[in-house]
Amino acid sequence: MSKFLLLLFPVCAMIGCSQPSSDRKEKGKTEDGSPKVEEYIELNEEKKQWPLDFLMGKFDPEEHEDFIEIPEKYASRAGMFLKKEVFDAYLKMFEAAQKEGIDLVIRSATRNFDAQKRIWEEKWRGERPSAGKNARETYPDPVDRALNILLYSSMPGTSRHHWGTDIDLNSFDNYWFEHGEGLKLFLWLKENGPNFGFCRPYTALNEDRPTGYQEEKWHWSYYPLSSKLTKQAEEKLSDDMISGFLGHETATIIEVVKNYVLGIHPSCLQNQHSKRSHEQH
Ligand SMILES: [Zn+2]
Numbered sequence: 001m002s003k004f005l006l007l008l009f010p011v012c013a014m015i016g017c018s019q020p021s022s023d024r025k026e027k028g029k030t031e032d033g034s035p036k037v038e039e040y041i042e043l044n045e046e047k048k049q050w051p052l053d054f055l056m057g058k059f060d061p062e063e064h065e066d067f068i069e070i071p072e073k074y075a076s077r078a079g080m081f082l083k084k085e086v087f088d089a090y091l092k093m094f095e096a097a098q099k100e101g102i103d104l105v106i107r108s109a110t111r112n113f114d115a116q117k118r119i120w121e122e123k124w125r126g127e128r129p130s131a132g133k134n135a136r137e138t139y140p141d142p143v144d145r146a147l148n149i150l151l152y153s154s155m156p157g158t159s160r161h162h163w164g165t166d167i168d169l170n171s172f173d174n175y176w177f178e179h180g181e182g183l184k185l186f187l188w189l190k191e192n193g194p195n196f197g198f199c200r201p202y203t204a205l206n207e208d209r210p211t212g213y214q215e216e217k218w219h220w221s222y223y224p225l226s227s228k229l230t231k232q233a234e235e236k237l238s239d240d241m242i243s244g245f246l247g248h249e250t251a252t253i254i255e256v257v258k259n260y261v262l263g264i265h266p267s268c269l270q271n272q273h274s275k276r277s278h279e280q281h
Contacts, residue, residue: 048228055233056241057113057162067164070106080109083164086222090167093196102188107218108168110161117156117245123149124246131214146250150260151214156245158237158261160201165226168218177217186217194267199223201264212263223268230269233261 053059061067061081068087070080074094082090090106097104111119122128124145126136131151139145146155160166169189176182193199202216203209234257242251254260 050229050232052236052241055162055229055236056157057111057116057159058157059112061110061112061164067110070109074104075106075109080106081164082109082167083222083225086165086167086225089197089222089224093193093198096192096196097185097188100188102185104185104189105170106167107170107172108161109166110164111159112162113156113244116154116159116161119153120149120156121246123153142247143250143253146247146254149247150254150256152216154213154260155242155248155251155256157242158233158251158256160221160226160229160264163226163229165229166201166219166221168216169220170218172218174215174217189220193220197222197224199265199268201226201268203265209263209265211259213260221268223270227269230262230264233257237261 062069064081066083067081068084069078070082070087072078074090094104119128123130123135126134130149130153133139133148135145135148139148154161170185171177171182177186189198190200198220200217200219201221202213202219204215205212237257239252239255239257242248242256
């Protein structure tokens with residue numbers, strides 16, 4: 001455990017490092033100083049508050065009016081859901097990829113609290129391998145066991161997959177994205193994903209992203225929306241709220257919100273407008 005803590009760096013105020021809001025407001029003003037219509041909409045949208053239950057995945061995407069079932073043509077199986085605006089953006093990206101001979105397949109999309117709890121507890125009980133190990137047998141200490149599962153899986157209540165903004169594409173194996181067809185697809189996504197609003201939260205761990213899950217080359221996030229949800233998670237979520245599953249008591253020791261929810265690449269913290277501003281400079 002102490003070894004783990006030594007590896008952690010302060011997560012900077014990553015949210016605070018993004019585009020200052022005062023700058024955004026200035027850019028949105030017309031000559032007489034009043035905000036443009038689309039800027040009004042954007043500012044109001046930014047103020048939208050998602051209920052804590054939504055941030056923590058405590059809802060059924062099948063019943064939620066903002067969600068749509070992904071047609072099987074785009075996914076590896078039926079019954080997966082995304083927020084409508086995220087799916088719209090994904091469709092544009094999918095079609096652009098198709099034109100260049102790249103076949104994108106959604107392997108996982110929205111997972112609510114219950115779905116994440118199933119995955120977490122199967123790993124906790126050693127019924128499903130965790131990073132190639134039986135976590136229950138290998139790590140009798142609860143904190144060590146949680147840290148092993150946290151290499152690739154979120155604690156229920158803390159997953160970006162709760163929000164309907166994040167998708168896993170094509171393969172759950174980093175190696176696949178490093179050769180042949182997988183590499184071609186990955187390079188295309190890296191180059192073109194941001195133009196459609198998609199960023200990669202789980203890049204390799206380094207000084208840009210000092211804490212969080214291991215690299216996941218398959219995980220992409222629609223940042224115009226997920227950047228706002230991340231901001232609200234930072235403001236509203238605390239480690240002691242993370243409960244209702246086996247091993248939840250480790251959340252406060254590990255400081256899951258700071259080290260995992262906020263342990264993402266800074267490129268996922270900008271919204272569309274600030275991205276445009278960056279491009280202008
Ligand atoms: Zn994922």
